Amino acid sequence: MPKKDQRPKIVMAGATGFVGTALRRALRRKYRLVCLTRSKSAIIHRSDHTGEEWRTCDLFSLLELEKALVGADCAIYLVHSMMPSARLLQGTFADLDLIMADNFARAAQLAGLKQILYMGGLIPEMEELSPHLASRLEVEEALGSGSTPVTALRAGLVVGPGGSSFRIVVNLVKRLPVMLLPGWTQTKTQPVAIQDVVRAVTESIGNEAYFGNHYDLGGPDVMTYRDMLWRTAKAMERKRLFINIPIFSARLSKLWVSMLGGASRYLVGPLVDSLRHPMVAKDNPLLDQIKRGRIGFEESLAASLGKGGEMSPNPRDRIRKRDDQDIRKQRRVRSVQRMMLPGNRKADWVTEEYFRWLPKALGPFIKSYSPRTNAHRLSLIFKSWVLIEFTLSPQRSSPDRQLLYITGGWLANYKDNRKGRIEFREMLDRRCLIIAIHDFTPKLPWHLYRRTQAVFHLWVMRRFDRHLARIENS
Numbered sequence: 001m002p003k004k005d006q007r008p009k010i011v012m013a014g015a016t017g018f019v020g021t022a023l024r025r026a027l028r029r030k031y032r033l034v035c036l037t038r039s040k041s042a043i044i045h046r047s048d049h050t051g052e053e054w055r056t057c058d059l060f061s062l063l064e065l066e067k068a069l070v071g072a073d074c075a076i077y078l079v080h081s082m083m084p085s086a087r088l089l090q091g092t093f094a095d096l097d098l099i100m101a102d103n104f105a106r107a108a109q110l111a112g113l114k115q116i117l118y119m120g121g122l123i124p125e126m127e128e129l130s131p132h133l134a135s136r137l138e139v140e141e142a143l144g145s146g147s148t149p150v151t152a153l154r155a156g157l158v159v160g161p162g163g164s165s166f167r168i169v170v171n172l173v174k175r176l177p178v179m180l181l182p183g184w185t186q187t188k189t190q191p192v193a194i195q196d197v198v199r200a201v202t203e204s205i206g207n208e209a210y211f212g213n214h215y216d217l218g219g220p221d222v223m224t225y226r227d228m229l230w231r232t233a234k235a236m237e238r239k240r241l242f243i244n245i246p247i248f249s250a251r252l253s254k255l256w257v258s259m260l261g262g263a264s265r266y267l268v269g270p271l272v273d274s275l276r277h278p279m280v281a282k283d284n285p286l287l288d289q290i291k292r293g294r295i296g297f298e299e300s301l302a303a304s305l306g307k308g309g310e311m312s313p314n315p316r317d318r319i320r321k322r323d324d325q326d327i328r329k330q331r332r333v334r335s336v337q338r339m340m341l342p343g344n345r346k347a348d349w350v351t352e353e354y355f356r357w358l359p360k361a362l363g364p365f366i367k368s369y370s371p372r373t374n375a376h377r378l379s380l381i382f383k384s385w386v387l388i389e390f391t392l393s394p395q396r397s398s399p400d401r402q403l404l405y406i407t408g409g410w411l412a413n414y415k416d417n418r419k420g421r422i423e424f425r426e427m428l429d430r431r432c433l434i435i436a437i438h439d440f441t442p443k444l445p446w447h448l449y450r451r452t453q454a455v456f457h458l459w460v461m462r463r464f465d466r467h468l469a470r471i472e473n474s
Contacts, residue, residue, distance in 0.1 A: 007032045008206060011069055013059060013104065014078030016319065018162045019119060019197060023076065026198045027205075028052050036068055038085065039323050059100040060085070060334070060438050061419075063396065065107035074115040074206055077104060077143060086439075087327050088450065090458060091336035094135035099336055099434055101142035102427050109146035116148050117205055119197075122156045122190075122216055122279045130274040140214065141428060149211035151204050153197070153286075156218065156279035157228075159300040160194025161312035166304065170311050173233045178241045184275035185226040185244070190218035192281075193300035199290045210286060217290075218281030221297040225275065228297075235301050332417075333440040335457060339465045341433040342472040347424045350433060350468070351392075351402040354424070357467055361460070376404070387411050390422060401425045406440060411453060413441040433468070435461065 008031050014020050015035035027033060036057040057068045059079060069075065081096040089096070108116055121136040123129070129137065136154075144150040159166050172179070200217050204210040223231070226242060233240040281287060295303075304311060341350070355376045359368040366387075367379040374392035379385050388409035396403045406412045406420035414420060419439040426433050437457075442449040 005032055008073040009034065009071060010205065011036060011072040011075045012078070013057075013075065014080070015054075017078060018160065018164060019158060019194065020076075020078050021162070022160065022194050022198050023078075023201055024052060026202060034068065034072065039319055040326065059103060060436075062103045062106060065103050066110055069107045069111035069113065072111060072113055074117065075104070075108060075113055076201070076205070077101070077116055077118045079104075084324075084327060086332045086334035087330065087446075088333045088454060089335075090454070091334070091436075092131070092338075094131060094138065095336045095338050095434065096334075097135050097139050098142055098338075098427060099425070099436055101139040102145065102425070105143050105146040105148065108143075108148040113148045115151060115206060115211055116143050117151045117153065117201065118143050119201075120152055120154050120214075121274070122154045122218075122281060124277040124279065126277060130277060132274045133277060138428065144212075145427075145429070151210045151212075152214035153200055153204070154214055154216050154281075155192050155197060156189050156281075157191040158194055158197055159191050159219075159297065159304055161304050163194065163304065163311075166191075167311045169228060169232055170236070170305070173229060173236055173238055173240060176240070178243065179229065181226055181229075181242055181244050183246060185229070186224050187275055187278055188222055188224055189228065189279045190222045190281050191228070191297055191300070192217050192219040193295035193303075195300070196290055196294050200286055203289050204286055215284045215286035216281035217287060219297060219300070220291075220294045222280055223297070231297060232301060235298060236305065331441055331446060333442065333454070334436070334438055335440075335454075335461070336434060336436040337458075337461045337465070339433045339435060339461075340468050340472055341426050341430055342468050345471075346399045347402050347426045347433065348397075348399045350435075351404070351424045353468075354435075354464060357464060358460075361463055361467070375407070378409070385410075411443055413443045417441040435464075 010027065010031045011034045012020060012023065013036045015024060015033075016037050016039065020035075024033060024035065033052045035052055035054045036059070037054065038056060038058050040056060055068055057064045059065060079097070079100055081093050081100065085096070104116070118140055120140050121133055123133060123137055140150065140152045143152075157165055157169075196219060197217060200215070204215070226244070229240075230242065306312060341347075355368050358378065359366050365381055367377075367381070367383060369377055369379070369383065371377055371389075374394060376390045376392075377383070378387045378389075380387055386409045388411050389407050390404040391407040393403045393405060402424045404422050405418070406414050406422070408414060412420060417439060420437075420441060421439065422435070422437045424433065424435055442453060444453060
């Protein structure tokens, strides 16, 4: 009879990325790893290592997450929604990240996890953060909204083989003999080697001394982004002319960094917005533990570069093309809209108010009625002309989260896709409300849908947001 594996069980979300790959290699002998990915291609291409179990899991689905976290001791959360998760995405990366983090916190609490370890970004002491850094802080808060203690490791630029962010720096140096350096290149930053990030994780995972707090990580070198470009050029043996220009044009910076840095606009945009902030680690007990033996910038840079100054590919690169093809083929829609939550109202009240408000807002042609308990139908003129039908799932709903599946209507291809749903959810200690449509498959031809129904949905959401604001102000 095979011996039962007594090692602690860790669930890792974001296991296919640069940081996740390094952590898997370091942790798989000591821990049983359950690696979560929404990519079927990642499952097919994964290496078969003892200590790693791979599962497909959509982090936008609370139900799938609850199943994935059963029996786990701790979890590592490395997720950032900078890349598309549906063929049509309506919503900001911050709102998408928020809803996934809230799902993870709820599922972790239900599973009784001892710890969530989260890898976020350095947070400067400034009142107004960039959208990217504000989102990282918001995710940290959302993960800690349940009863599970959170250990937040905050880092700036992580340097190592396959890192997407540092590849941008390398590509800029490689492709630009003359660099016009905008104002943000004078901002201070403190990069950290991936090996030191791994050391921090192995020190803090499962260690109660680090529960319920955040810890900045940084390497031994503090420099400006200009210095980083210069030191990278020197390491690559490239002579480059640097010319400072006293402006900060985020729009122009995003354009040339995306074009010449070889990175997606989804990744570049939020990162450039954050470059005006100093990214320097503050002293803390965890940083003190790993200070001795930290790897300097030049050493970590040398380890990241291959022959000819080429960066190692990001671990996700080999599956990204297939994932994009699958997303396009599935024809799924995700729409996540953040709104004000009026007064002391709950999500269940907002749900009922939405279906009361719709026919009043859309005039005499749209009817809203309940054909049976927990069901809502929107019809065109006559009740029999059903545009779309929603059915509440009482078992998956609570006063602060209402979940309704799409179960009928002319506008939805619900027979081939039973996952389509809309949810109304309050978050961040009731500071906001999220209304989200997930995995919706339209029945209309795709290009017609994009120009009609999708646009109309956003218009309706904006009007409902204003309606809730009027209730709040009345």
